[in-house]
Amino acid sequence: MTLFASVTSKLLSVSTSDHASVVSLNLFVALLCACIVIGHLLEENRWMNESITALLIGLCTGVVILLISRGKNSHLLVFSEDLFFIYLLPPIIFNAGFQVKKKQFFRNFVTIMAFGAIGTVVSCTIISLGAIQFFKKLDIGTFDLGDFLAIGAIFAATDSVCTLQVLNQDETPLLYSLVFGEGVVNDATSVVLFNAIQSFDLTHLNHEAAFKFLGNFFYLFILSTFLGVATGLISAYVIKKLYFGRHSTDREVALMMLMAYLSYMLAELFTLSGILTVFFCGIVMSHYTWHNVTESSRITTKHAFATLSFLAETFIFLYVGMDALDIEKWRFVSDSPGTSVAVSSILMGLVMLGRAAFVFPLSFLSNLSKKNQSEKIDIKQQVVIWWAGLMRGAVSMALAYNKFTRSGHTELRGNAIMITSTITVCLFSTMVFGMLTKPLIRYLMPHQKATTSMLSDDNTPKSIQIPLLDGEQQDSFELPGSHHDVPRPDSLRGFLMRPTRTVHHYWRQFDDAFMRPVFGGRGFVPFVPGSPTERSTHDLSKP
Secondary structure: OHHHHHHHHHHHHHHHHHHHHHHHHHHHHHHHHHHHHHHOOOOOOOOOEEEEEEEHHHHHHHHHHHHHOOOOOOOOOOHHHHHHHHHHHHHHHHHHHHOOOOOHHOOOOOOHHHHHHHHHHHHHHHHHHHHHHHHOOOOOOOOOOOHHHHHHHHHHHHOHHHHHHHOOOOOHHHHHHHHHHHHHHHHHHHHHHHHHHHHHOOOOOHHHHHHHHHHHHHHHHHHHHHHHHHHHHHHHHHHHHHHHOOOOHHHHHHHHHHHHHHHHHEEEEEEOOHHHHHHHHHHHHHHHHHHHOOHHHHHHHHHHHHHHHHHHHHHHHHHHHOOOHHHHHHOOOOHHHHHHHHHHHHHHHHHHHHHHHHHHHHHHHHHHHHOOOOHHHOOHHHHHHHOOOOOHHHHHHHHHHHHHEEEEEOHHHHEEEHHHHHHHHHHHHHHHHHHHHHHHHHHHHHOOHHHHHHOOOOOOOOOOOOOOOOHHHOOOOOOOOOOOOOOOOOOHHEEEEHOOOOOOHHHHHHHHHHHHHHHHOOOOOOOOOOOOOHHHHHHOOOO
16 A cells, blocks of 8 residues: 555656646747747847847746746746757757858968958956956966966857857848857857867866867867768768658658758767767758759758757847846855855956957958958958857857756856856847847948848748749849850950859869769759749640
8 A cells, every 4th residue: 555655756856847847838838929929029029039039038938937836936947958959959059050151261261261260269268367367366266287288278269159140141142141250159169168178178288288178179160060061971972872852842842851850969979079060061951952852842941940940049148038037046155145146247358358369350360361352351341250159159158067067956156157147148149239239230230231242142942031932043243154154245244243262162173073973962853743933844844
């Protein structure tokens, strides 16, 4: 009888726990719907964007839960860095690579890599040195060198998610390619640096250890990029050769999604940078795989990837807003609020200083290598790049939780101060800098939107806000002889529009001669019996 009562009690507790989880998920889904509706209503507001809307809704929800639970809890779900890195980040980064303007991205590839890799190391160094200098004067606990370096890596990570919502690649293509490209490389560099610091023995520092650290760093970068490119090429080759569309478009859509996610998980399996891997997989799949599927699959995948990315972004900012009011973390700093404010202010100042320390010098060096004045980064654009990269978000949050908490909880005052300071910096930077970025861009570059129509990239799947065009319709918008036969310029406008002999030009020659015949891509139009392609062909053949 006692055994039966014990089993019954356990079953009831499990049932109660499952019911509570179902209730929490229902409320969270309802909040996601509210974020979408309210974000739509505030679409034309010059100060608001979807990330700020989700943050505010999360904050308001946290206040309500605090009142209902009488100050015991403020969120519906427990934050897990595994949830963020395994389920939420991959669709965001993949869609960014899938939708990016490849011509603009690779035209500025050297500058992007300099900002994203070198700049992140510079920013991490400055933040770490500043933290060592200032935090020792504050009574926040005992931190060693590894902790300070980890703090530098945490706050060197810019928020590429929020930046993508602030800038638009159709309105500001150069700025978008620089800020977004730097954001992706920055996130990958920050995560690689953080993991290296966590696993590196800092008690025996010498020249050999430094070279080993740099070698491992470049090894991860190169191998992660290669893995993403290889996965994308395999998906393109398989879909081109087997052509699933003749039987079922669902299979080719499912294969594209699974191969995209597989690239990220393979990188995690081999302890590489999943961010870089899935980003370059997205670029390769948009260049080859996307053009190998049927027209209906192109529309489906384009909307599916964009929708998954949008939901993941909204989920992240909604949860960050709720977690900002977690009473457990704030209880540790309630006796010394001045210390917490001081730490947050110091970190925010170091973030601004660390970013300025590489944006303006690297922009100057980049301009020295540019002969065309239109390709140089002027001072207004440099200010926008510096400003847009000041935002901190989910990557910093996830790394801070990984370093200073155990299963989302902390028991040390110093760790609690770092968690609350991270939350404060993320909220302040996203709210303030996020709200002011749009007006700043309009003020500094009021005519930017009118000069971007010549910079469209027909090889990239259009955004879901752009009218859907298939491959043949996109071809109709090209200038005669583009990519191959460049007409002799007979005017100043024709001279300015003539493409230069860049890396992109030689890559296109190599791509057309060797890559596309094997892996497909633009110009490879699948033949489906009864499809619009077949019907149009029959119509043209009729006398």
